[in-house]
Amino acid sequence: MPLWLDLLIRVAAVMAGFLVLPLVIGQAEHKVMAHMQGRVGPMYAGAFHGWAQLVADGVKFVQKEDITPRDADRAVFQLAPIVALFPYLVVILTIPLGPGLVAQSLDIGLFLVLAVLGIGVVAVLMSAWSSANKYSLLGGVRGAAQLLGYELPLVLAAASVAMAAGTLSLPGIVEAWQPWWLIWQAPAALVFFIAGLAEIRRPPFDMPIADSELVFGYMTEYTGLRFAFFLLAEYVGIVVIAALTTVLFLGGWHGPFEETFGWLWTLLKIGALSFVIIWLRVTYPRLREDQLQRLCWLVLVPVSLAQLVLTVAVKSLL
Amino acid sequence: MTVADVLLLALGAVAVGSGALVVTSSHLVRSGLYLVVSLGAIAGLYLVLGAELVAWVQILVYVGAVVVLLLFAVMLTRAPIGPSPDLDRPALPAALIGGGIGIGLAVLFADAFRWVRHPYPEPATAERVGEQIFGAWVLPFEVISILLLSALVGAIVLSRPDIGARAATEGD
Structure with a gap:
């Protein structure tokens, strides 16, 4: 296969995943939340159980006027949604679906x-500051504090599994994975998942966009397509966190018939974890700012440090 | 000129240009954002040179943490949208010192490596970096980790008024 065709196929596949998976997750969120609350959710768009609701939403967003507030810093304001979306696109490049089925295999993919993912903070601060709005700025400052804090347990938990596998490559970690790691790495998996939830600012960690007190935090002033970009970033974020947890802690493509159906196992695990993320949104109330920081620094960081000690101890005993 | 040369020149131009904007822009927050671009371009330089690990560490530490803390601090104190004409910056001495150091270093390096052709080193894989750090360079590594640990403890002592205040009153 010539190089350009290979490249084209890879880029097309990543773009397709980038555009389709968030739509599926978004529709699932509408439906799952509705059924958990005794409603039916969207039923009309596209005739069958409202499957086209998000497509209709997209059309609506495109039609809306793109407003930049008069006092805003125009360039920064307009650039922020793209900066928010960009990191997730890069991350999707490195996630392996099946044996050898990855857009770009890197020696240190985990590090990348x-x-x-750390760049997301810059987007939050950009949108918060440039909106010229008190609520936006408050939301942005909260968001930055949250993202900086939760990055630490996220990195420590990922370091634990990298030490266990002895490699920083994502396909390498999946290959080294054994079923008993589910117990050995369980604390790290929990810490990673919770910290990941906080990184994508999903409920119960949605203090930065708390709509009942901050309107919509740093997204308050955005309309139309740029607001849709932020929403898309949130749903891609769900996919990315579910996929990373799958690859690092749940064994990625491992399962019965993994030679042929490995990619299906990965997608199923990603889907199950995404369901849990939606489920948590419906179940738990929002954490207050002090509770949120307390959970991070007094629970997650010590647990992940203890997990590092455990990993080293077990690894050196074997 | 190879592709790598062109990329190095382009990324270098971006790094130097946005670096100049950091110090000349009168928009406080924007100069912080230019710093993101500049440090990102330097990460790109590392990537072109085959030092993948260093490039991602540069992004993780500088773009993801240091600049964000800087922006965070600016936004907590004073961050007007638009230019701040009341900033008093002695531009001439700064330009002299900055330009002097830059040109001096450039001359020094050009003189030292003028006719020597260096082959690209092997790509710095995580394995090789790990072997080097924990083999040949383990002592400097440990010394730096002690330095970081003491800085960490110092930061906690300074930021906790209960510990710091008691020490001050006992000292009096």
């Missing part, structure tokens, strides 16, 4: 993922 963690580094690039």
Whole structure:
């Protein structure tokens, strides 16, 4: 296969995943939340159980006027949604679906993922400051404090599994994975998942966008397509966190018939974890700012440090 | 010129240009954002040179943490949208010192490596970096980790008024 065709196929596949998976997750969220609350959710768009609701939403967003507030810093304001979306696109490049089925296999893929996810904070601060709005700024400052704090347990938990596997490559970690790691790495998996939830600012960690007190935090002033970009970033974020937890802690493509159906196992695990993320949103009330920081620094960081000690102890005993 | 040369020149131009904007812009927050671009371009330089690990560490530490803390601090104190004409910056001495150091270093390096052709080193895989750090360079590594640990403890002592205040009154 010529190089350009290979490249084209990879880019097309990543773009397709990037655009389709968030739509599926978004529709699932509408339906799952509705059924958990004794409603039916969208039923009309597209005739069958409202499957086209999000497509209709997208059309609506495109039609809306794109407003930039008069006092805003125009360039920064307009750039922020793209900066918010970009890291997730890069992360999706490195996630392996099946044996050998990855858009870009990297020797230190895990490091790339963690580094690039950190850029999201810059987007939050950009949108918060440039909106010229008190609520936006408050939301942004809260968001930055939350993202900086939760990055620490996220990195420590990922370091634990990297030490266990002895590699920083994401496909390498999946290959080294054994079923008993589910117990050995369980604390790290929990810490990673919770910290990941906080990184994508999903409920119960949605203090930065707390709609009942801050309107919509740093997204308050956005309309139309740029607001849709932020929403898309949130749903891609769900996919990314579910996929990373799958790859690092749940064994990725491992399962019966993994030679042929490995990719299906990965997608199923991602789907199950995404369901849990939606479920948590419906179940738990929002954490207050002090509770949120307390959970991070007094629970997650010590647990992940203890997990590092446990990992080293077990690894050196074997 | 190879592709790597062109990329190095382009990324270097971006790094230097946005670096100049950091110090000349009168928009406080924007200069912080230019710093993100500049440090990102330097990460790109590392990537072109095959030092993948260093590049991602640069992004993780500088873009993801240091600049964010800087922006965070600016936004907590004073961060007007638009230019701040009341900033008093002695531009001439700064330009002299900055330009002097830059040109001096450039001359020094050009003189030292003028006719020597260096082959690209092997790509710095995580394995090789790990072997080097925990083999040949383990002592400096440990010394730096002690330095970081003491800085960490110092920061906690300074930021907790219960410990710091008691020490001050006992000292009096």
